Amino acid sequence: MNFCLDANTQVCEYAKNEDMEGLLDKKHRIEELRRMIVAAEGFVVPSDLNNPLSDLGLMDKSFPTGIFPIGAIHEFVSSDAAAAASSSGFISCLMGMLMKQKGLCVWVSIGNKLYPPSLTGFGIDPDRVIFIQVSREKDALWAIEEALKCPSLAGVVGEIRDMDLTASRRLQLAVEQSRVTGFLHRYRPRRIENVACVSRWYIRPLPSSSDPGLPGIGRPAWQVELQKIRNGKPGTWQICWAAGQFHYLDAQVVTKGDVYAQTGTW
Amino acid sequence: MVKRYVAIWFPYLLTDRLAIRQPELRGEPFVLTMAEKGRMLIRAVSPEAEAEGIKENMVLADAKALFPNLLVFDFDAAMSEKLLRRLGEWCLRYTPLVSVDVPDGLLLDVSGCTHLWKGEGYYLKEITTKMKAGGYHVRAAMADTPGIAWAVSRYGKEGQIIAEGELLMALLPLPPAALRLDDAVTQRMYKLGMRKVRDFIHLPATTLRRRFGQQLLDRIGQALGTSPEYLEPVCPVVVYQERLPCMEPVRTRKAIELALDNLLETLTARLFKEGQGLRKAVFKSFRMDGKVQEIAIGTNRPSRDRQHLFRLFNEKIAHIAPGLGIELFVLEAPVVEELHMEQERLWNKDNAFDRVEIGHLLDRIAGRVGEESIRRYLPDEHHWPERGVKRAASLEEQPSISWPTERPRPTQLLTIPQPIEVTVPIPDYPPMLFRYKGETHMIKKADGPERIEREWWMDQGEHRDYYYVEDEKGRRYWLFRLGHYSDDRSHQWYLHGYFA
Missing domain, CATH: 1.20.5 (Single alpha-helices involved in coiled-coils or other helix-helix interfaces)
Structure with a gap:
């Protein structure tokens, strides 16, 4: 401070x-x-050149330097199975972009329910994901930490339920060294504590977007809430995933940051 | 190089063991008995009982008549081999080649080992003193062949060392039983007055064969080293093995780490020279009290990276309990594979360094949570969603078919489909609403049906008609109905997955 x-x-x-x-x-x-x-404050500003997530559209304004922070840990919280599936989908989209640069990612979970063939829809070859399935939270945290220390990975997804500040700090220290991007997906956490992650996201399903007049279900759509972002401005967007890109359903979303900017209190 | 063998004889193996376990029995006459043909037969005799004139294979009642205060315990037939195996493993500190000689001895191939103990005399003495200190009665002998060593240990002077090339001289004064013959053969020899080997060894081979069978000639040949004898080692000899004896027993973690690092250095240097990499390694520590503790690691690709291997072991060093101290460390690589500097690329987008790094990471994870927990999936040629993926056998395995993309598949698939209640207005239409876990979901949009037939060559049952549906809150589900529509019965619907 x-x-x-x-x-x-x-x-x-x-x-x-x-x-x-x-x-x-x-x-x-x-x-x-x-x-x-x-x-x-401990995280390096990624240069625009080698950041595969450099162009996420409207969302970029919320991030500290106008660019999605890679080499940091992002926390996703979901409260029911449908939201968990949406979070997995959103994480897969980001991971798919990261994996264009490096080959492999690690997906640590307890009792995995992810169905690998679905990853193809988010631009990931499922055979390039290494799943690590453990039975105890302690082992899961350990495996996530070890994986985050390995700079050769494109990213690490960790599905855990609970995590305290100390554990999250350890993970943060690991990525500061290795510059690996970590996504922690917390399904039904008992408590939502303050953790040392750079951001906290809530992803909820939205009615799918399809072209008018076409029957059936269209492209998956989500309400993406960036509830916390260090040094950035939180915001909420409605996004759908199509053709390997995010599309904003409602371009006129007002973020808290915009409000601050208008009122001049920022 | 001349081969040298040591035979160790435990004349009171089982009774010694009992006396070690129950020290109050020391100095007491006792026997071990087993029921046979309706009577109690003595199978093992303690030295004190033997002094009273009690012998093996005596009936217990007779022995009690000789010595009424005799203590009696049960005889366990499988015990002697188990015990010998343990003693043999203990002897691995003297030579890598130890074999069990049932029922009461050990045979050691000590070629090239004795100089480490400053000579054969000291070597043999070291073994017998240690064994005696442990509470066993032993007699040991050393010779050029296992046969002579065996004979001399049982029928010669105690601790006798037969010099190189003096096999025949050593054999001549021994009784025929020293040749490890069947009882029937030795008894016939005694009847014929052949009480020493020298009485018959000069007889023509044909005569001996005719009267006593081929076995006698074989045994003579083995004793004199003209026909081969193979020892079956207690533990198979590992090609890649490094040993590090300690000057003094060590107990600290630091010392164990040093020993491990030392051994890894020599082993990896050797692997590098021979173009090999290890897949499995075992680090054994021999404790002073005879216990052997081992920790093992595995790697998913051949490795000879000293630091990496050290880290893998380091996770497990805590499992070694040094007790009173460890006197010998052995590092073995039972599984090695060729490892060349350049290997084919694993995936197109990564480089060799990344691949090695990830391999190391997975080794560490496998070391802690088990190899089973690391999975990679490949597409499998099945329609049934549960069988749509298979575990990849290795990290290198590439998909043989491309991943199916034409149909929507849920992000999360339930392992067991969950039954739901539905309302369906028209047959073969998607449901209007469904109820799951007490919540009613109104269906707004739907795709389908996608019929997935059951694979009749694998299991019997009805097909599934899948619908991809979305409820009023935008949550997307994968539902299916089992079987065809028909008027006369109701249909069970299931929830099988969640879409992103």
Whole structure:
């Protein structure tokens, strides 16, 4: 927190000293300082070049530097079986994009219900996923941590129920070293604690989107709620997955960040 | 190199064992008996009881008449082999080749081992002293062939070492029983007055064969080293094995780690030289009290990476209980495979380094939670959804058919389809609503039916008609109805999965 204050005063100094410079330059500097702060908090700002998740559309505005934080741990919470399936689907979409760069991912779970052939729909070859099925939470956490330490993986999905702050910190430390992206999917957690993950998402199913006039079920659609994001602005979007891309059903969604921006309290 | 063998004889094997377990029996005359043909027959005699004139195969009643205070215990026929096997494993610290000689001895191939104990005399003495300290009566002898070593240990002087090439001289003064012959043959020899080997060994082979059978000639040949004798080792000799004896017994984790690292260094260097990689490795620690503890690891691809192997073992070092101290470490690689510097690519998108790293990760996970828990799936040629995937045998295995993409498949598939209640307005239409776990789902959109036939060559039963449905909240399900519609019966519907 101290660091933030320092940085803010620095911003002010810069602003004073370089009064004559254009407003644009100031904005650049603030942007730069913001990046420094984010970096000091333990996660490296991914460069646009090698981030396969660099273009997610509207959602990007919510992320700290305008880009989906890879090399960090994201938490997904789901409360019923349908939401769990949707979360798995959404995670698979992100993982599919990550796997275009590197070959393999690890999927750790207790009592796996995921049906591998369905992954083809989200751009993943199911044979490139290594499932690790354990019987105890302790082993699951251990396996997730070990997998997150391995920089050769595209990503790690961990399906666990409960996790405390200490455990999540361990995972965070692991990814800070290895830069692997982790997705923790928590199905019906007993408590929702504060954890050291960079974000918390809720994915809920929405009626599928199909072209007007066509019968039957169309493309899977979800209500994606980004409830928490470190250094970013939470938001909610309605997204459908088609042709290997996210499509926003309602482009006029107002995020909390937008509200803040309008009222000038941000 | 001249072969050298040691034979160890335990004249009181079973009674010694009992006396070790029940120290109050020491110095007491006791016997072990077994019921046979309606009487109690003595099968093992303690030294003290033997001094009273009691012999093996005596009837217990006769023995009691000789010595009324005789203690009697049960005889366990399988015990002697079990015990000998354990003693043989203990002897592995002296030589890698130990074989059990039922019912009361061990045979050790000690070629090239004795110099480590500064000579044959010290070597033999070391073994017998340790055994005696353990509470066993032993007699041991060393010679060029197992046959002579066996004969001398039983019928010669105690602790005799027959010098190289003096086989015949050693054999001559021994009785015919020293040749490991059947009882019937030895008794016939005694009847004919052949009380020593020297009485008959110069007789022509044809005569001996005619009178006493081929066995006698074989045994003489084996004793003199002219015909072969094979020992069956207690544990098979491992080609890739490294041993590290300790100057003093060690007990600390640090010391065990050092020993392990040391052994791994020599083993991996050797594997590298020979272009091999290990798939399985066993780290054994021999404790002072005779217990052998081992930890084993496996790798899913041949490896000779010292650090990686060390990490795999490191997870399990805690399972070693050093007790009073460990005096010998042995590292074995029972399964090795060829490992060349360059191997074919595993998947197109990754490089060799990634592959090795992931292999290491999976080894560690397998070491802790078991190999069974790591799974990769490949498409299988079955219509039935539950059989649509099969476990990949290895990390390298590629799908032989492409993944089916033409039909929607649920993200989560229930292992056992759950029965649901439905309302269906028109036959062969998707249901209007269904009830599952007390909740009613109104169906807004549906796709289907997709008929999946049962694979009649595997099991009998009705086909399934699958519907992909969406309820009013946008939740998507996979339902099916079992069998055809007909008027005369109701139809069971099931929920089989959730779509994303």
